[in-house]
Amino acid sequence: MANPLFSDREVSFQLYEVHGAGDLCQLPAFADHGRETFDLFLASARKIARDVLFPAYRPMDAEPPRLEGGRVRVHPAMKEIWPRLVELGMTNATRPSEVGGQELPVLVAMFAGGYLSAANGAATAYAGLTAGAAHLVEAFGSEEVRRTFHEPMISGRWSGTMALTEPHAGSSLADVRTTATPMPAGPGRYLLRGNKVFISGGDQDFTENIVHLALGRIEGAPAGIKGISLFAVPRLRPEDGRLVDNDCSSAGVFHKMGWRGIPSIALNFGERGDCVGWVVGTPHQGLGHMFQMMNEARLMVGMNGVATASAAYHESLEYARTRPQGRPLAARDPRTPQIPIVEHADVRRMLLKQKAIVEGGLSLLAECARLADLVRHGPEEDRERRRMLLDLLTPVGKSFPAEAGFVSNSLAVQIHGGYGYTAEYLPEAWLRDQKLNSIHEGTTGIQSLDLLGRKVVAGGGDALRALAAEFAAVEATNEERAGLRAALEKIAATTMELAQRGLAGDRDGMLAHSVDYLDAFSVLVISWQWAKMAAAARRGLERDRASADFYRGKIxxxxWFFANELPRVSTLCDICLTDASFVEARPEWF
Ligand SMILES: Cc1cc2nc3c(=O)[nH]c(=O)nc-3n(C[C@H](O)[C@H](O)[C@H](O)COP(=O)(O)OP(=O)(O)OC[C@H]3O[C@@H](n4cnc5c(N)ncnc54)[C@H](O)[C@@H]3O)c2cc1C
Incomplete structure (x- = not known):
């Protein structure tokens, strides 16, 4: 097929020339691996993506899941896809061998996820959710919980979900109301009752069982986030060697604009008073535990954003090279042949912007994934600094690919002209898919509050200082270095001013422009990634003339990013410091 969806050359450049995937093998945890094993894994992912997942993408989008007789039926293609994802290792790739994992770096597993998501994000999400749920059980579950739920999930016999959202508690998880009553049957078991909404993969018909990792409140627990506990709630519960109905009912399937290959359902626990949940981890600390899965999922959402934009970028690139329309500005004679639209300056501008977003976003996710590997397996003395950087970059890694990715997907439609607006061409479907990424796993608004309200101000600005040190280590040109330094200084001064407003008790004055702040911060961080890639490209050009076009495209x-995007940082910072009187606009004024 002409569209690679996710470029092999780009993957190899980012992994080995920019982000040092090979160096990770020097860490004891990855000593059994080498470039050969990484490449084998990636080649398998690529093959499954292109041969199995992508051919099912259109049919799954056209025939979304439906509720029949109280059960959700998904597209039959999932019966073929699921075992392939499990066999590849997408439920256990990064876990240690003691728990049946392949001990691969997050960096490598994430790029494999990129191939799969670009081909069929919805199908890939079932595996991501199951891996995250199994990891939660592995990290926090009691011996009984691990014995009961872990192996069935990583072996793919059962799937997993995250069941957080309730009709009145979406962004505000502190308001979760699902109740949990201790059971006399055994410590750690509770009877659950409550209503969840939007639960992705909450029901389907291709695994024997489904385990919901659900948030609830044990009777008598304090209000707010300090009273939330985490439970494993299976659709069928093991009892006397059998699986019996556990009173989790599928109350409805949402009809979605995108991600139509995976159901998002309304799920009721305990309508008959017979829904058993096993507490996972420490009671009342469930939200803290859940953050492990949420942070993993945020980066997976970021990768889905990059992958969805990547598929559309390559589609529009191919279209622009082959669609003849119009003539050069200087051509006066209408009898001269038309030129491919890629020759027009504005089409090149759109393609370059797509390329900058896709590859810049991918590089940021690689940075985050490598940090995740080093936080777990790197030298002890550097782990805290890396954890701080990962925490700082996670809201950007989630929201930049979602927001800029949507712009990029929209440009893909634009490049296709009128055809792009029709359902006959793929960019329309990818644009619908991309919209979800700024909503689920914490909306962009919530990510911006996390960044400005918590991450940049934590430790009196330690994380920002750590980031500045990373910038200084890049072999940038003088021009890039000056641009980065000026933007960083502007962000640092803005952060300090906003933090002072917060300290003075003016939370609105601090946070009213948090999304503009996130935008400015994202541009800065992506510029840093582009400086790293440009440095690697300059080295590559000296070494490998055969790849000269690839490297010149990078440079x-x-x-383009430094000239067209980085200047926005200054204006956005000024906006962040304007008065926040719009916050006082009364609802009736709108
Ligand atoms: C297709 C799909 C799949 C999903 N999958 C899952 C899943 O598997 N599991 C799960 O648990 N949930 C899932 N969700 C739920 C998703 O995480 C929530 O929709 C999301 O967190 C937003 O919650 P909400 O829809 O209630 O919107 P609200 O929280 O009502 O937000 C509405 C708007 O108000 C803004 N807002 C809210 N609070 C604030 C605030 N304090 N400050 C500033 N702005 C604010 C938001 O940014 C948003 O723009 C899914 C949702 C969708 C659409």
Whole structure:
């Protein structure tokens, strides 16, 4: 097929020339691996993505799941896809061998996820959710919980979900109301009752069982987030060697604009008073435990954003190279042949912007994934600094690919002209898919509050200082270095001013422009990634003339980003410091 969806050359450049995937093998945890094993894993992911997942993408989008007789039926293609994802290792790739994992770096597993998500994000999400749920059980579950739920999930016999959202508690998880009553049957078991909404993969018909990792409140627990506990709630519960109905009912399937290959359902626990949940971890600390899965999922959402934008970028690139329309500006004679639209300056601008977003976003996710590997397996003395950087970058890694990715997907439609607006061409479907990424796993608004209200101000600005040190280590050109330094200084001064407003008790004055702040911060961080890629490209050009076009394209995209995007940081910072009187606009004024 002409569209690679996710470029092999780009993957190899980012992994080995920019983000040092090979160096990770020097860590004891990855000593059994080498570039050969990484490449084998990635080649298998690529093959499944292109041969199995992508052919099912359109049919799954056209025939979304439906509720029949109280059960959700998904597209039959999932019966073929699921075992392939499990066999590849997408439920256990990064876990240690003691628990049946392949001990691969998060960096490598994440790029494999990129191939799969670009081909069929909805199908890939079932595996991501199951891996995250199994990891929660592994990290926090009692011996009984691990014995009961872990192996069935990583072996793919059962799938997993995250069941957080309730009709009145979406962004505000502190308001979760699902109740849990201790059971006399055994410590750690509770009877659950409550209503969840939007639960992805909450019901389907291709695994024997489904385990919901659900948030609830044990009777008598304090209000707010300090009273939330985490439970494993299976659809069928093991009892006397059998699986029996556990009173989790599918109350409805949402009809969605995108991600139509995976159901998002309304799920009721305990309508008959017979829904058993096993507490996972420490009672009342469930939200803290859940953050492990949420942070993993945020980066997976970021990768889905990049992958969805990547598929559309390559589609529009191919279209632009082959669609003849119009003539050069200087051509006066209408009898001269039309030129492919890629020759027009504005089409090149759109392609360059797509390239800058896709590859810049991918590089940021690689940075985050490598940090996740080093936090777990790197030298002890550097783990805290890396954890701080990962925490700082996670809201950007989630929201930049979602927001800029949507712009990029929209450009793919634009490049296709009128055809792009029709359902006959793929960019329309990818644009619908991309919209979800700024909503689920914490909306962009919530990510911005996390960044400005918590992450940048934590430790009196330690994380920002750590980031500045990372910038200084890049072999940037003088121009890039000056641009990065000026933007960082502007962000640092803005952060300090906003933090002072917060300290003075003016939370609105501090946070009213948090999304603009996130935007500015994202541009800065992506510029840093482009400086890193440009440096690697300059080295590559000296070494490998056969790849000269690839490297020149990198340098051109970096130059474009620095010239067209980095200047926005200053204006956005000024906006962040304007008065926040719009917050006082009364609802009736709108
Ligand atoms: C297709 C799909 C799949 C999903 N999958 C899952 C899943 O598997 N599991 C699960 O648990 N949930 C899932 N969700 C739920 C998702 O996480 C929530 O929709 C999301 O967190 C937003 O919650 P909400 O819809 O209630 O919107 P609200 O919280 O009502 O937000 C509405 C708007 O108000 C803004 N807002 C809210 N609070 C604030 C605030 N304090 N400050 C500033 N702005 C604010 C938001 O940014 C948003 O723009 C899914 C949702 C969708 C659409």
């Amino acid at each position: 051109a995209a970096a130059r």
